[in-house]
Amino acid sequence: MLADRIASAIGESFKIPPPPTIAARVAGGSEIAFSHFKSQDVQFGLSTPSPRQEAFVFNIPLISTRYPVVSIDGRRQSVIQDPGKAYLFDLSSKNEISLETAYNSVRFHIPQTAIDHMGYEKGLPRVGGLSAKFLGQDDLVLYNLALTILLAILKSTQVTTAFVEYIALAFHDHVVHTYGGVRKCGCAGMGGLAPWQIRRACDYIEANLVNDPSIAMLSQECGLSTSYFARAFRTSTGMTPHQWITRRRIERAKSLMAHTTESLAQISVMCGFVDQSHLGRHFLKQESTSPAQWRRRQSGRALFKSEDLEV
CATH class of the missing domain: 2.60.120.10 (Jelly Rolls)
Structure with a gap:
């Protein structure tokens, strides 16, 4: 290498x-x-x-x-x-x-x-x-x-x-x-991905969150060069590929925290994070709270709903 x-x-x-x-x-x-x-x-x-x-x-x-x-x-x-x-x-x-x-x-x-x-x-x-x-x-x-x-x-x-x-x-x-003397193109900004390419890329990310999908893999799925795909993906989604991957990992972690009894350490690995602290840093940045605090709030809301049904 x-x-x-x-x-x-x-x-x-x-x-x-x-x-x-x-x-x-x-x-x-x-x-x-x-x-x-x-x-x-x-x-x-x-x-x-x-x-x-x-x-x-x-x-x-x-x-x-x-x-x-x-x-x-x-x-x-x-x-x-x-x-x-x-x-x-x-x-x-x-x-x-x-x-x-x-x-x-x-x-x-x-x-x-x-x-x-x-x-x-x-x-x-x-x-x-x-x-x-x-x-x-x-x-x-x-x-x-x-x-x-x-x-x-x-x-x-x-x-x-x-x-x-x-x-x-x-x-x-x-x-x-x-440093290479290549002039920047003065044309208008490039377009985004076609609808089928967005679906293909997003589906591939969802199926491979734990496997660290790369831009090279995603661009190949869409039949595009890596550089074109990276720019077009951001145009279409408002996010870079790695930002989208991190967000989807967090959303999967939230779903597992809300609907399973798996530990946070297990959920972290299941979602493609290295460990619980890795999940925690990204989760805090996106949700402005820790995974444990978010899970406790979800548990409290579920309890209130069950009590409402009993009344």
Whole structure:
């Protein structure tokens, strides 16, 4: 898997334990990876260059960090990396970075194959590569995506596959326009799904809530590309696929809490949540109460109804 390879390569290059890394499978079976790249230990020397490959890395710092040496194909410079800026590295070059500093950042890894396959899906002209005006370009979009995906990296078992895929789609869309020279389409917004596609997607989600349905699976059910499906689904439902999946899981949990005596821990797993605390966090966000409190209220209402029938 790309995530394991990336984590191992970063660990070897920077002499740190393999950082937590997740990946999203996108068009053509290619993947985009996200890593939380962090160290508090100051070391000496430079990082070990990774094998050259047709891929690109965006380093998005979460704290200000001064690197005394950043070497790209032998050209050295001192760089202060600041939050809110994106630092693009072409992995076909020989990249070395001094290890004499503490750092904390999110790393986006996108192979050229992912750029090509996703661009083809969207009907875009081929992007021969990515380039920035200078090392350290203001990019609040990538900074906010980094903050969003960071939660998924740190709690990878508690996020839907569809959520990580959605971030990957948004990341690709942004970088091909900002760093790949592809002009944004000025046409009107795209339409939604056909009624049969909405039914097919929603039925598939209901049948697979516990199995973590992905955007790739849903788009295949509807005969669409992943990028088109994700945008059309949001147009039709007002929600992203992962938001819809989470909402349906909570609705199923409510039904089970109201009509069965299963424990909250059992219901959580039956609805696709990792555990009871995972259900609790999403339930509180949507219902503004805990599952236990909601269940007690439902039990009280059922008691009142039965007493009314006896009168």
